[in-house]
Amino acid sequence: MRNLIPPIVRPMMRLLGADDRGAFGVLVGMLLGTGVLLGMAALTVDVGRLYQERAELQNGADAGSLAVAKSCVAGAACTPGTAATYANLNAKDGVSAVTLVCGHDVKGGLSGCPGSTGTMVDCPSAPEAGTNYVDVHTATRTSGGSSLLPPVFARALTGNAGYQGSTVHACARAMWGPAVKSSQSLAMTLSMCAWTQATGGTPPTFGVDTRIFVRDAPSAPTCAGLSAPGEFGWLDDIGGCTAAIDLTQSGYAAGSDPGKNITKACGDALTSYVASGTPIFIPIFDTSTGSGSGATYHLVGLAAFILTGYANMNPLKDAIPSPFTKGSCPNGATTPSCIYGHFTQALVPVSTTVGTGTYFGATAVKLAG
Known part of the structure; x- marks a missing residue:
């Protein structure tokens, strides 16, 4: 077969089958040059x-x-x-x-x-x-x-x-601005009246030590009848003495959990907050309806509160901070319970929903552009 290939074709075949090493270098050189x-x-x-x-x-x-x-x-x-x-x-x-x-x-x-x-x-x-x-x-x-x-x-x-x-x-x-959502609010609500008395209203003055009654008492007539009963009340507990609050819902209302004796979970929570000094987030209500377990509170905002003490919170032992005394929460015929502390400004963890309306101190922050 080899002898059948004309001699003139053989050099051309050798060229076609030649080694192409170095061609890539030439190509790179051309690309660099241009x-x-x-x-x-x-x-x-x-x-x-x-x-x-x-x-x-x-x-x-x-x-x-x-x-x-x-x-x-x-x-x-x-x-x-x-x-x-x-x-x-x-x-x-x-x-x-x-x-x-x-x-x-x-x-x-x-x-x-x-x-x-x-x-x-x-x-x-x-x-x-x-x-x-x-x-x-x-x-x-x-x-x-x-x-x-x-x-x-x-x-x-x-x-x-x-x-x-x-x-x-x-x-x-x-x-x-005002926080309107919190999954870790204390299962308690404060009246607008109590908040206004403690802060002076809008714009609020934060940091003033105050005493707030759980129940109506002769020495706290100005907020009588606003809660069911008292200046603040307990809410339905979802666990650990907490309540999930979402004020973005129109006409939002929370259920009541009445009773003078607080649960162990709420007792542990109050003791922990007093010891740590960390803010607690408490919803504010402006009106209430019904009584007992049938009571509901119309919530309008979230407040930030530093709890420094409490009294007549059975079965807890009283923790009354200075300058208050036992007489500031009298154990009379109505046997009122009290909390002590001051309102403040604080960020609600995880919440990025900024609301409008009255600012009660609980704050949400979000990126907006």
Whole structure:
């Protein structure tokens, strides 16, 4: 068969079957020479770094705005400087710039925000007047102090030698207001009258030590008849002396769990709260209907309360804080029970539903743009 192949064809067959090693190197050289690979690298690496920078700055703005909002709720004044701490913690190199912290809070600790540019890296326009909110603006800052994110490959492209990098921006908004949901409220409700007496109404004055009667008593006539009976009453217990509250439901009402002697779960809960000094969340009612186990309370908000003591809470031993005495909760014919403490402002754990209406101190915070 070999002899049948014409001699002139054999060299051509050898060329066709020749080794193609080195062809890839030639191809790479051609792509490098024309800038194709550099362009692909710039697109993949440099643009990817910009997206990564944007994600880090956005996370930092989110965390910073939530931190500032929480400081506005918990402290005597907002602490805008908190934003920088959280922005840096969310940067891979530990450094970012917070260019602006602004908004509105009733304590007057935040400066007003400029008008929104409407771009995707800016926060939206200001919310409705009177809304508590904070905007945190972040931007690129390198560990060397530059505001430009330097390129890796883009500068090597033809005509791009002067490119020094880009500044990336982000913005986040957090809002706060009355909490309207809580899965861990104490199974107790306070009357609007008792809350107004203790805080002065709207706007409230928090932190004033007070005594609140469970039952009507001659020394507490101003709130007589508002509860069933007394200035506060016990609610249906879902376990552990807690009640699940959802005020987003129209006309929300809670059932009553009457009785002077409290359950062991509620006794343990009250003892724990007094010892820890942590806020408890108690729903506020404005009207009640019925009596005994048939009573219901119309709930209008959630209050935050620091419990410091109690009296005549059978079977608990009295825990009466200064400056109160045993006489402040008289054990008379009606044998009233009392709680002691003061109203405060506190964040409801996990809740991100911000309501409207009267603010009783229990607060929810959420990201809003």
